[in-house]
Amino acid sequence: MADAVVLGAGSWGTTFAKVLADGGADTVLWARRPEAAREIDESRRNTRYLPGITLPAGLRATSDIRAALADASAVFLAVPSQQLRQLLRDHGDAIERGVPIVTLMKGVESGTRLRMTEVIAQELQVDAARIAAVSGPNLALEIAQQQPTAAVISSSSGDTARAIAKLARNDYFHSFINADVVGTEFGGVLKNLVALAIGIVDGVGYGENTKASIITRGLAEMTDFAVAHGAERKTMRGLAGLGDLIATCGSPLSRNFTAGRLLGMGYSRTDVIARMEQVAEGLASVDPVAELAAAKGVRMPILEQVRLVLDGEMDPRDIAPHLTTDDEPIEE
Ligand SMILES: NC(=O)c1ccc[n+]([C@@H]2O[C@H](COP(=O)([O-])OP(=O)(O)OC[C@H]3O[C@@H](n4cnc5c(N)ncnc54)[C@H](O)[C@@H]3O)[C@@H](O)[C@H]2O)c1
Numbered sequence: 001m002a003d004a005v006v007l008g009a010g011s012w013g014t015t016f017a018k019v020l021a022d023g024g025a026d027t028v029l030w031a032r033r034p035e036a037a038r039e040i041d042e043s044r045r046n047t048r049y050l051p052g053i054t055l056p057a058g059l060r061a062t063s064d065i066r067a068a069l070a071d072a073s074a075v076f077l078a079v080p081s082q083q084l085r086q087l088l089r090d091h092g093d094a095i096e097r098g099v100p101i102v103t104l105m106k107g108v109e110s111g112t113r114l115r116m117t118e119v120i121a122q123e124l125q126v127d128a129a130r131i132a133a134v135s136g137p138n139l140a141l142e143i144a145q146q147q148p149t150a151a152v153i154s155s156s157s158g159d160t161a162r163a164i165a166k167l168a169r170n171d172y173f174h175s176f177i178n179a180d181v182v183g184t185e186f187g188g189v190l191k192n193l194v195a196l197a198i199g200i201v202d203g204v205g206y207g208e209n210t211k212a213s214i215i216t217r218g219l220a221e222m223t224d225f226a227v228a229h230g231a232e233r234k235t236m237r238g239l240a241g242l243g244d245l246i247a248t249c250g251s252p253l254s255r256n257f258t259a260g261r262l263l264g265m266g267y268s269r270t271d272v273i274a275r276m277e278q279v280a281e282g283l284a285s286v287d288p289v290a291e292l293a294a295a296k297g298v299r300m301p302i303l304e305q306v307r308l309v310l311d312g313e314m315d316p317r318d319i320a321p322h323l324t325t326d327d328e329p330i331e332e
């Protein structure tokens with residue numbers, strides 16, 4: 001049996017497989033395209049997603065998903081959020097009973113508005129104690145370059161969180177644990193939306209005051225939203241909240257920041273999607289998060305303005321003054 005099987009050989013799946021393999025885990029990475037699996041196995045490279053990175057010799061790759069799953073002691077999922085349900089529907093039956101299933105993803109499903117752990121539980125009919133979510137300030141390329149980084153592994157089961165945290169650690173990557181799955185997952189989803197806003201104002205040409213104002217108010221919005229959905233407030237101050245917000249909003253490596261920047265430069269939603277070569281989860285999360293916020297009566301003016309820019313109903317230059325939609329001053 002392999003200690004870990006990672007599904008999805010994009011930038012994060014490949015990097016996380018490297019993290020696991022560098023920590024000593026016998027790791028198999030599933031790539032949809034046979035030529036990608038071959039390149040990883042034969043050249044120790046994934047040039048499309050991780051240029052310049054040499055992958056560890058112990059990391060094996062395959063394009064045979066069912067063989068990989070049948071041999072897995074733990075399964076890690078790293079495909080775009082809108083694709084997860086179909087992948088599990090097609091191949092979830094190949095996962096052995098009792099195996100922990102870990103989402104590395106940061107999105108909600110359009111339509112159902114479900115978090116990834118909820119999609120897993122619903123589609124595979126597995127107990128929440130077997131499921132975990134990984135989140136944190138984790139820009140893939142920096143970790144693939146072995147720059148020191150922390151993440152948090154969240155599960156309702158302390159045993160599951162601890163087991164995954166022990167697998168996902170090495171001399172450059174450290175995993176903490178928590179039991180707040182709702183907050184940990186929503187942190188990863190919501191910071192993408194703030195990063196879109198930061199990208200937009202960067203594309204417009206605004207500077208650090210504007211960005212700091214949006215990041216600070218964005219964290220307040222994230223916290224209101226997450227707490228209304230059952231998260232712990234402190235999670236939003238942790239790696240999955242503030243930590244990831246700082247990394248994603250501050251880096252040109254972020255695909256959400258990049259997508260926002262294109263919007264700020266005047267490209268339409270359709271143009272931005274066409275230009276992105278990797279997934280920017282925030283683009284698909286805007287509408288379901290806005291719907292979830294409305295259902296709980298949570299006001300999210302920054303999210304609302306990102307939505308208006310995406311829909312072509314607001315000039316990107318107008319986003320910054322509207323940090324709140326209130327006419328009367330409100331408490332910070
Ligand atoms: N890249 C990062 O820095 C990073 C860090 C943390 C979390 N994440 C999250 O990880 C998830 C994956 O992101 P990524 O960066 O690896 O994306 P990516 O665009 O780099 O790669 C996505 C991978 O999924 C595969 N894929 C696409 N559609 C598929 C389908 N229908 N079935 C199976 N495979 C499919 C692609 O071939 C590709 O290998 C996202 O939710 C993202 O938010 C990314």
Ligand SMILES: O=P(O)(O)OC[C@H](O)CO
Pocket residue numbers: 106136137138139140192195244247248253254255256257279280281
């Ligand atoms: O490239 P992004 O915007 O998807 O962000 C990547 C990671 O989530 C950063 O933690």
